[in-house]
Amino acid sequence: MGESRIERQSLPSPRYEYGADDHVFVELAESMSFTANFKAQAITQEVRGRDLPGIVEVAPSNASYLIHFDPGQIQPDDLIEDLRDIEDEIDLTEYTWEARVIDIPVLYDDPWTHETLMKFRDRHQDPDATDLEYSARINGFDGPEEFIEAHAGAPHMVTMVGFVPGLPWTFQMVPRDQQIEVPKYVQPRTETPSRAVGFGGAFTAIYPVQGAGGYQLFGRTPVEVLDVGQELDTFADSMVLPNPGDIINFRRIDRDEYDSIREEVESGEYGYDIGTVDFEPEEFFERPESYTQQLTEVLD
Structure with a gap:
């Protein structure tokens, strides 16, 4: 089939x-x-x-x-x-554009966002579940593990950047019937860790800085998406990493890899894994699964 x-x-x-x-x-x-x-x-x-x-x-x-x-x-x-x-x-x-494919490692169900979300259960639709448990249940998954596999199982297109500086909105590149949808909190949180990976509606967002927020919290990435001082080599031309039209590969990692990457980021030695492709919308419409797999093959 x-x-x-x-x-x-x-x-x-x-x-x-x-x-x-x-x-x-x-x-x-x-x-x-x-x-x-x-x-x-x-x-x-x-x-x-x-x-x-x-x-x-x-x-x-x-x-x-x-x-x-x-x-x-x-x-x-x-x-x-x-x-x-x-x-x-x-x-x-017939239209094509040059797009970057950016690897974003994610520690799903990390201790920092878990601690945060547990502080605000009174503002959530399901106070007795974590954000991952709730998101998995309302989307018909057996549990968080299966849900995480789906979220990280196909790349996401950066559809816009904004709301706060450097915040990428990403939409998973799968057919409509496979799209994950989750509402925002009933009331926003007053805090969210920087680099948190959140989800609201049908969009994944990466919080570039610490602040308030209402998206469901799935994990945290050790890498920066905003570098105001442009201290990291990847940010030499722009303080914002993802641009509209770029493609994000959310890659699941464990705590040891998270700590190792974070140490390299803080020391200025981390090298982002970024490839470049000629993105063809028509190819994506016709064969989304095989085409997106082909796109991510440019990553190391």
């Missing part, structure tokens, strides 16, 4: 909105789908590549994007016309 295909979604006509005097917001769909996100990424990549006048910043999101522009160099209606032209020209069956 062949592998399942990813169903392409029919998108409505884009909705273009003004944001004060210097932003244009474009909604491609009301809900997240690979079709909407890939279209947002393709359009924003084209905007960057075409060097349009007055563009200050380009920010793709899950099913939309935002353009910050200088109104002294380009008028919003002219920019919208350019965006309409780009949208009409892009065909995802």
